[in-house]
Amino acid sequence: MEIEKVKERIMEGRPGFTRQYGPARTDHQPGIPLFPQEATRDFVVVLFLTAIMFFLTAFVTPLLGPPRSPQLSELIVPDWYLLFSWGLLKIADIFPEFTLGAGTPLETQFSAVFWGDILSGIPIIALLLLPFLDRGREARPAKAPIRSAVGLAAIVAIFTSSLYSIREVIWQRWMTPNGSPLIDDTAMKWFFVIPPVLVGLSAYVGLRRLGFKSMRKWLVPLTLGSFLLVAGQSLAILFLPGWLAPQVQPYWVPLALFLLLLSGAAGAAALAVLVLPESRARRAVHLTGIVALLAFAGGLLYLGSTDALALDWVLSVLEPNTNTLLLLPGFAVVTAWFGLRRPYSTYEYLLNECYQCGKCHTVCPVTKVEDDALGGLNLVYNSFKKQHDGVPLWTCLACDACSAVCPLDIKYSDYILEERSKAHARSAADGGEVE
Amino acid sequence: MASGASGSLGEEGRRTVFGWIKTRFPSVPWADLTRKAIETDQRQMPRSHAEKYELKTIWYWYPLYCLGGISFVAFIILTITGIILGFFYVPDGRLMRETTGSLTNPAYLSMQRIMFEVPFGFIIRGLHHWAAHIMIAAVFLHMCRVYFTGAYKKPRELNWLIGVLLLLMTILFGYSGYLLPANNLSEGAANIGINMTRASPLIGDQLARLLWGDINTLSGYYILRWYWIHVFILPFLATGVMIVHMGLVWIQGVAEPH
Numbered sequence: 204m205e206i207e208k209v210k211e212r213i214m215e216g217r218p219g220f221t222r223q224y225g226p227a228r229t230d231h232q233p234g235i236p237l238f239p240q241e242a243t244r245d246f247v248v249v250l251f252l253t254a255i256m257f258f259l260t261a262f263v264t265p266l267l268g269p270p271r272s273p274q275l276s277e278l279i280v281p282d283w284y285l286l287f288s289w290g291l292l293k294i295a296d297i298f299p300e301f302t303l304g305a306g307t308p309l310e311t312q313f314s315a316v317f318w319g320d321i322l323s324g325i326p327i328i329a330l331l332l333l334p335f336l337d338r339g340r341e342a343r344p345a346k347a348p349i350r351s352a353v354g355l356a357a358i359v360a361i362f363t364s365s366l367y368s369i370r371e372v373i374w375q376r377w378m379t380p381n382g383s384p385l386i387d388d389t390a391m392k393w394f395f396v397i398p399p400v401l402v403g404l405s406a407y408v409g410l411r412r413l414g415f416k417s418m419r420k421w422l423v424p425l426t427l428g429s430f431l432l433v434a435g436q437s438l439a440i441l442f443l444p445g446w447l448a449p450q451v452q453p454y455w456v457p458l459a460l461f462l463l464l465l466s467g468a469a470g471a472a473a474l475a476v477l478v479l480p481e482s483r484a485r486r487a488v489h490l491t492g493i494v495a496l497l498a499f500a501g502g503l504l505y506l507g508s509t510d511a512l513a514l515d516w517v518l519s520v521l522e523p524n525t526n527t528l529l530l531l532p533g534f535a536v537v538t539a540w541f542g543l544r545r546p547y548s549t550y551e552y553l554l555n556e557c558y559q560c561g562k563c564h565t566v567c568p569v570t571k572v573e574d575d576a577l578g579g580l581n582l583v584y585n586s587f588k589k590q591h592d593g594v595p596l597w598t599c600l601a602c603d604a605c606s607a608v609c610p611l612d613i614k615y616s617d618y619i620l621e622e623r624s625k626a627h628a629r630s631a632a633d634g635g636e637v638e
Numbered sequence: 639m640a641s642g643a644s645g646s647l648g649e650e651g652r653r654t655v656f657g658w659i660k661t662r663f664p665s666v667p668w669a670d671l672t673r674k675a676i677e678t679d680q681r682q683m684p685r686s687h688a689e690k691y692e693l694k695t696i697w698y699w700y701p702l703y704c705l706g707g708i709s710f711v712a713f714i715i716l717t718i719t720g721i722i723l724g725f726f727y728v729p730d731g732r733l734m735r736e737t738t739g740s741l742t743n744p745a746y747l748s749m750q751r752i753m754f755e756v757p758f759g760f761i762i763r764g765l766h767h768w769a770a771h772i773m774i775a776a777v778f779l780h781m782c783r784v785y786f787t788g789a790y791k792k793p794r795e796l797n798w799l800i801g802v803l804l805l806l807m808t809i810l811f812g813y814s815g816y817l818l819p820a821n822n823l824s825e826g827a828a829n830i831g832i833n834m835t836r837a838s839p840l841i842g843d844q845l846a847r848l849l850w851g852d853i854n855t856l857s858g859y860y861i862l863r864w865y866w867i868h869v870f871i872l873p874f875l876a877t878g879v880m881i882v883h884m885g886l887v888w889i890q891g892v893a894e895p896h
Contacts, residue, residue: 248704249711256715256772260764267753270746271731271825273856279826282816284774284809289830309840316837323834330802333785334795342788342893354785 278371287361290368292319294395326357343556348410356403363395379519380512381450390523397526401534409541418542419476426473429535433469436527437462440520451520454513457506458520464502465528468495469535476539485543492536556611563605563615569598597623703892705780709808710880712773717873719766724869726752726759731820731861745820745861770812777808789893797886800879807876814868820861828855 281289295318303311311317341347366373370391374384386394404425408418440446441459451458468491475487506514521528564570601616609615728748736742752759781801784790790798813831817824832850836842843853851859 245707248707252708252711252772253715256765256768257761259768260761263768264760264764265767267746267749267819268821268823270740270742271820271822271855271858272733272741273825279823281823281827281830282771282812284778284812285827292830292834311839312837314837316833317839320834320837327802327806330781330805331799334790334792334798337788337791339788340791342791344786344788347788350788351786354782358782 280369280372283365286365286368288323290364290366290395291322292316293368293370294364294392295319295322297392345410345413348407348414351410352403352407355406356399359402360395360399363398367391367395377522380515385519385522386525387523390525393526397530401530405534405538405541408538409544412542412544417481422476422539422542423473426469426476426535426539429531430466430469430473432527433531434466436524437466447520451516454516457502457510457513458517461499461502461517461521462528464495464498465532468492469532471495472532472535472539476543481543482545485540485545488536488539488543492540495532495536556613560610562608562610566604566608568602568604569600702779702783705776705783706884706887709773709776709780710884712769712776713876713880715769716766716773719762719769720869722762723752723766726756727818727865729818729862729865731824731858733856733858743820743858743861745818749819749821766815770815774808774812777805781805784893787893791893794886794890794893797883797890800883800886804876804879804883807872807879811868811872811876814864814872817864818861818868820858824861825855828860832860 280286292315296315298313298315298318300315300318301313303309303313337350339347344351370388373386373391377385379385404421408421408425411421412418441455441462447455447458471491472488475484475491479487503514506517599616599619601619603616605615606613606617726748728744730744733741733743749763752763754760756762784798784801813827817828817831828850832846832854835846835849836853838845846853849863851857851863
């Protein structure tokens with residue numbers, strides 16, 4: 204009798220509504236058949252790919268170059284995918300060179316090339332160990348902030364390593380007005396390490412924020428530390444004797460303005476994080492970023508058009524200190540912005556974890572009394588798919604019983620409250636009329 | 639009358655020819671068995687979690703979900719163009735003098751022949767070149783996708799390890815490939831490689847003689863060594879490992895973030 208009523212009300216025939224949840228459900232939508240749909244799509248992709256190759260062949264013909272000879276006249280640059288390894292080989296000269304067990308059969312020379320071999324082996328070993336190091340369950344990049352941050356840092360490291368491998372080209376390409384390389388070897392070596400670390404930290408803060416964490420504990424030391432480093436170095440360059448090369452002394456004023464702008468940007472971000480409430484801090488950081496970027500670009504353009512030599516000398520101070528003076532203010536502003544961001548529309552992202560165990564439906568008190576809710580209601584899943592025709596949205600008690608049993612810790616009532624406030628905001632924006 | 643039991647001449651011929659082949663190579667039962675196995679057991683391609691549960695917000699990963707396939711397509715194109723190039727390439731890097739007195743070598747001369755004399759030779763070489771670049775880029779991006787979506791986790795650890803092996807093989811393919819034209823890029827790259835090999839402790843020079851034929855590039859033996867690695871050893875190993883890699887994907891299904 205009762206079951207008949209339930210069966211009547213059940214929405215089984217409708218798309219997305221089922222009686223069973225979990226692995227036992229039988230009404231899976233069929234996937235795309237292999238033939239002819241899938242096969243046709245693959246065929247088109249293959250033809251498209253081949254067409255791209257023909258196009259590249261026709262317009263970017265790989266030329267042969269001169270035949271090999273023992274006397275190499277120019278710098279040989281390997282293909283792009285080996286540049287990072289070459290960069291590791293070149294950076295290996297920071298390691299001490301010594302010989303172990305000299306005179307014995309086990310003599311081992313720790314030369315720069317051998318250190319380079321070891322360095323090239325590290326990424327391979329890291330890749331092999333990865334599945335045994337990271338044994339967590341989480342698959343989503345946004346919910347695994349450490350893994351994603353490390354991955355982004357590694358990708359940036361591949362780029363900076365590749366950049367370091369062509370250091371000679373950079374030395375020849377960018378010079379100070381008196382003909383020495385603009386960016387010296389030490390600065391380029393640090394540039395191999397610093398950008399990956401900064402990108403990793405920034406990504407970590409941003410991704411944790413996506414999970415609604417307050418990132419203040421991270422933001423305060425990061426932004427304040429950046430500001431103190433940049434301000435300290437700026438002051439040292441401007442006022443300590445010996446820090447500023449004598450050729451740059453005449454351009455002290457424009458240099459001071461640029462340094463003021465850079466430390467000002469980092470300082471404003473740090474101040475906003477420290478003293479302002481979150482929503483205002485967010486706006487302040489946003490404004491700081493835009494103003495600082497425009498002012499920096501405008502300053503470069505203005506100085507370049509009025510006094511090109513002054514610009515060259517100012518850059519000769521800024522560029523070798525790229526790792527601190529140029530990267531850290533940007534890092535402070537971007538990280539503060541990520542860490543203060545309102546992670547909008549992530550409820551949908553979180554709800555999408557639902558694998559339809561149906562526990563929320565079992566414990567929900569509303570489903571016990573509400574006629575419409577009998578049977579096919581799977582709260583989280585159906586709300587996410589927007590197939591609940593409004594019932595769970597407006598009858599939910601926000602008692603949080605569903606979150607308490609949810610195996611994936613989905614905060615359903617948070618989502619409901621957010622959706623309700625959105626609906627009210629929408630109707631207010633429409634002139635207070637509902638539908 | 640013509641379409642009677644006796645059938646037309648063409649029909650008769652077709653039946654004779656295909657009948658002859660089918661008697662000796664009975665493909666039909668096997669194809670039938672495979673089709674039946676697939677249709678009764680799985681009914682379709684294995685479906686991922688996201689497909690089964692119609693999840694929505696992962697759409698932005700989709701462009702990264704065919705990179706393994708793209709690298710495989712590139713590998714097939716590389717195989718085809720590589721076979722054609724093999725007809726014209728001479729794996730001999732020993733230095734010799736041209737009539738003008740400048741240095742050259744048979745491998746480089748054969749490359750010039752491919753580029754300038756063989757009909758469509760430069761297209762075949764260009765395809766080989768660009769397919770190699772696309773394959774390496776696709777393999778690397780494929781690895782990034784697997785990393786960021788956590789697709790290497792249990793039960794797919796083994797496939798990740800096989801994939802790392804394939805990544806190394808792909809890079810070795812690329813490296814050995816640009817050693818072969820015996821131009822100055824080849825010379826520079828070979829010098830770096832020989833130095834790296836010789837720097838390994840204890841067996842450095844022996845290893846260099848094994849891999850490069852010599853402890854420097856003067857003799858030019860390295861061209862022949864790496865030619866054989868490039869066209870036989872690596873393809874032989876890589877094809878096998880690729881089959882295992884893709885077989886495991888078939889068995890385990892595609893992992894998606896959920």
